[in-house]
Amino acid sequence: MHRMLTKYPIWGGLLLLALFILPLLLSPYGLSLLTQVLIFGLFAMSLDLLMGYTGLVSFNHATYFGVGAYTVAILAGLGLNNFWLSLVLGISIPVLLALLLGLLVLRSSGPYFLMITLAFGQMIFALAWRWRTITGGDDGLAGIPRPDLGLPMSMWKAQNFYYLVLVFFAFACLILWKFIHSRLGKAIVGVRESETRMQALGHNTWGLKYLSYIVAGGFAGLAGVFYVYFNGFISPQELNWTMSGQVILMVIIGGAGTLFGPVVGAGMIIILQNLISSHTERWPISMGIIFILCVMYLRDGVVGSALKLRKKGRGNL
Amino acid sequence: CGTQVDNSKDPIKVGLLVPYTGVFTSNGVDITRGVELYLNEVGYKAGGRDIKLIKEDSQMDGQVGLQKTRRLVESEKINILAGVVSSTVAYAIRDYVVANKVPFIISNAGACDLTREKGSEYIFRVSFSNGQYEYPEGNYVYNKLNVRKVVVMAPDYAAGHEKADGFMAGFKAQGGQIVQEIYPKLGTTDYGPYLTQIKNADAVWVHFSAADSIKFVKQYAEYGLKNKLPLLSSGDLVDESSLLGQGDSAIGIISALHYSAALTNPENQKFVKDYTAKYGEGPNMFAEQGYVTAKVIVKGIEAAGGKVSDSKLLLDSIRKVQFDAPRGPFKFDAKTQNVIFNTYIRKTEKINGKLVNTVVETIPNTADDWYKGK
């Protein structure tokens, strides 16, 4: 939003380059973590569109992620393994759902929005839990094969799959970046700041929120598609509020309203949690303390604070 | 992993994946204690090699469990995986484990398919398949307790349904009648509205575990049903760790399980004594399952002469393991690699001021084969 962010794409480019080279240096386990970071980073970015830019903290973002994933899993169960079909449906079904739910939840705002989204999210969680014939119930669906793109390389190979995710990740970054810096994106920020003023200025604020909700849902669905391909498995747990809570934390830690910050947030949470919990059973204490320290010392999230520092360093406004 | 060269100086790595957070924390802890108790007994050695136990918290979440399994396999390069309390986690990691050819000893997760349709030569289960001991219980209550009409209650999740199915199949096979089935949600706080509805039955059969089991048993008594309708259950309801919280409300409950801390065979007496000495409280089924898990692993490695990299040899050796466990005779069903055990019908009683599950009947050699008759 600020001018200082105009240099951002350069950093983004460098980061992408690093992401491109990293797999060559990482252990297989490291690579699998990195793949997850990309998937969750994408998921968190999509939520940031809602949280950071539109000012709507949604507690059912996992719904769209999970529905995208279930779509792919169910298609696979039907023997439909075409990647492009799964991709298209894995995005459009969450989008359709967002079109529907958006009509119902966007009447509320603030904490009420938080809770009505929670309510719908949990209903869909319960549905996945109970509708055993389609969803496999709480046992979930397993055995989803990696996608076959008709390319000479197998996606079962971790590196190949990683690069596939990376391509889509980069593409999504680009689209989201463009979106946020378009007139529409700026207008969405305006809605966050003052809805009544935006209306007086001739903007259809409800429409803007609705649009943002749907776009965010679509990208969450995309993340879900890769998630299920990566794990080969999906269960209702991924639709639960705990999952939504996790991404919310990723967004906050990385810095809401910084778009790429949440990717860093996702990286921090996934990597730290894995490192710490492998070393001690007391990982929740450690994570808890890290969260608390983040709040007390990094006001605007990791990336937000870094940007602030840079701004200070340059000594102008 | 199977391609590794066997360097017999290196320790054999065993991964243990159980929950250390969430509602089923205590099960994870109990299993770990059982495992460590046995490994201590053998000095963390088997087949002449050291054993290194690497513990991971599954958080009762399939995704997390899979991630942890990846770490164990890819980063730690474990030779054997053990543990897993929740069936969801077991299903989530099943394909990965099989694809990576890691022998997997299930210490608790009861989902039937894990040793049926989704069975694999890499998967062993030392605990139970859902319904395995509930089915004979169904027979028992019809024949020996003359119960004819039963209300069935279990939490609304896969294990709850499978266990209830096992019981109902056993009960109906003898001519019993199910008057009502109720599946409250997992983690229900208030069972009052359900208890108020129960009518026209000879008894109530339930499966609840952990915190739910305490809430349910206390509320069952509060609503005055304890003295009206006998409470029958799968053994989880009156797990030794729940009895303390349930108090006298638990007295008189009939349950079925492959274990009771009150068993009097020498192996169990030693187990209870050692366990209590080490941890300051008595063992329960989970502790015993952990203990047996470790013993299966150690015996298997020994039979394979420590050559864990020879996977065929190792799997064969594990499959053939047999010994006297605290629960009684232990062996695998060679076809499914699921355990065959004695089913104990127990009655919760207060003896010397302490609640125990006294064994009232032993049904030997229970395999997971009841469904075949369906």
Add this chain to the structure above:
Amino acid sequence: MLRLNEVHAHYGESHILHGVSMKVEKGSVVALLGRNGMGKTTTIHAIIGFNPPTKGEILFNGTNINGFPPNKISRMGMALVPQGRRIFRSLTVKENLILGFRNNKIKDNHNLERIYELFPVLQERAKQLGRNLSGGEQQMLAIARALMTEPEMILMDEPFEGLAPTIIKDIGLKIEELKNSGLSILLVEQNIHFAAKIADYLYIMNKGEIVYGGTPEQFHSEEDQWKRFIEI
């Protein structure tokens, strides 16, 4: 009553007040004038303790109150009519008023009655939420709320904004009355002529500094000295 000595204040990194010195005698009205953004509100905030000065002394009845929390300063007898009203939007009019009342019993209506006499419309609107008042009504409420604390001194930051001419006249009279009863007032005002009419002394502020001070008489005769700071 009130004296500022070389007061400096900052918002974050930006230095706003550069050594402001001024004084308000007991029972007098002092007006502070200046164009937008010159630091008038910052001065007021420095005095009440919202934005404590980074340097300098603020003596209130002889005590240096620099660094005191606002609630303490207020209890010493200082009240504020803030710029932009800042009434409590989710409280009713009456609740807004009783907040200023020092004796913690709600029942004592003595003060309320006097306030309602001055602003009858507030009584009519007593149960209405602050956010639903008209602009002028909010302004009246902000003045009334300050009076409820029975202060010795009031800081008024553009208190007449949005008030109808008749009301301004009424309040002008009320200020006269309060002044005569010993109340001191520091008044920030944009309307120079009006300020010169009711004040005993005037200061003009420019870019965080006091650039002029004088009585209304001097003020009228010395127009050439201050005009450029106000009218260019």
Add this chain to the structure above:
Amino acid sequence: MKALETKSLTKHFGGLAVLQDISMTVEVGERRAIIGPNGAGKTTFFNTISGVIKPNAGEIFVFGDKVTQLPPFRRARLGLARTFQQNNLFVNLSLLDNINLAMPPNQAKMTPRDFLDNWGWWDKSTIPVKEFSYGEQRQVELLLALAQSPRLLLLDEPTAGMSSVETNKITTMIRNLSREITVLIIEHDMDVVFDFADRITVLNYGRVLFEGAKDEVRSDERVKEVYLGSVD
């Protein structure tokens, strides 16, 4: 053509009748002032016209189009712009971003930069609006409405909180706006009102008390009584 027409506009808040049967027409290019005591219903009148609140009865036409049921943003797209009595800005965004949001994408006659330059604000364009003083924010409030390139402009006390220099500057600039633009202004500053308006409407208790040219208003006894006070 008429820029604005209301027919029997009526609004109640609970038992309180805030607008009663207001019928008013404003010709294209007219400069109309709306005055009246605090709480008379002036802001509410603007709110119903701009669509922030729905009237209980009556109809509203903007340039001949019936807009009574339209949401606010549709009315804005007909060329209606308004300011708010209480600042309603994008306080965390820079001044430039504020203006960007206000300028219609294609039909804008100038770039945001030219616009800000024109009004003398370009040098502050990168500062977040929350760091402006109150009076400066009041000016931004007005800039936002002007940036919309409106055909019908509703100004709710635009000069409140501004220094006299700015007040003069603003009135001059509004007066010099093209005569294609119709302006309605609510003001309590009578200098501004009489300086600027062609016609004046006086509201009192939600009713039109008087409407006429400015000289007629000055001499009307009722208006003097309820609003202006005795002229001295």
Add this chain to the structure above:
Amino acid sequence: MELSEIVIQTLNGISYGLLLFLLAAGLSLIFGLMGIINLAHGSYYTLGAYVGLVIIQMTGNFFVGLMGAAVVLALLGIVMERFFFRKLYKRELDQVLLTFGFAYLFMDINKWIWGGVPRSLPKPTFLEGSISILGEAFPIYRFGIIVIGLGIAVLLWLFLEKTRTGVIIRAGVDDKEMVSGLGINIKLYFSGIFALGAFLAAIGGVIGGPIIGAYPGLDFEILVLALAVVVVGGLGTLKGAFWGSLLIGFAETFGKAIFPDFAMFTIYVTMALILIFKPSGLLGKEES
């Protein structure tokens, strides 16, 4: 349903509703009134239950345990407000992260001290057993909950409505600085209300203990229930939390009785319906 069953289910609904009120009352102060998103509220509740259990076991007296736990948690509340929340008013996202951090911290500490085994709190002896109503049994303890729940509701209502405290807190949420400009030490009030919120959470934990118990994971279960009640009722109104509790209590109870298969849905369907038709909760004031 027979009459007797309707009567008992109604009693079930009331008692469950008031139990919900007990576990949400504290949150309705901290979140509803003060506007702090406290995701550690369930942790306060759980900690309260554990501390209460320890004190009851030591002293053998339920009410000593009740008050002891409440005081311990109130102190904890003061410390947390003073050193953490005070810096974070109006910064909702930071509050989410902070309190989530604390929720993790307390979760682990609880497990550390009390282990993973579910615990249950004893009842005071005079509330044990059940009485017969129209031939059906109903637990006496649930009458106790009804009485205590109503009692606390009335006391809180009196405290917030009949003293200036409620007004000061709401004003502080609107504009903290301005309140202090009126001579009120708003920090003290905020600390106080925060402490009271934690105090009430502990009361909920001990009173609810004999029915719900204390175990790992309880913290988040309670959190979701309490949030639901407070938000559905409408933020900032104690009455809202009260009616919200009763409504959800009834919906849950009769949902279980009439549609036992859909127990997983009832609470969320209720919430969604209310918020669709009243986007600011049952008694919440709509922002204009």
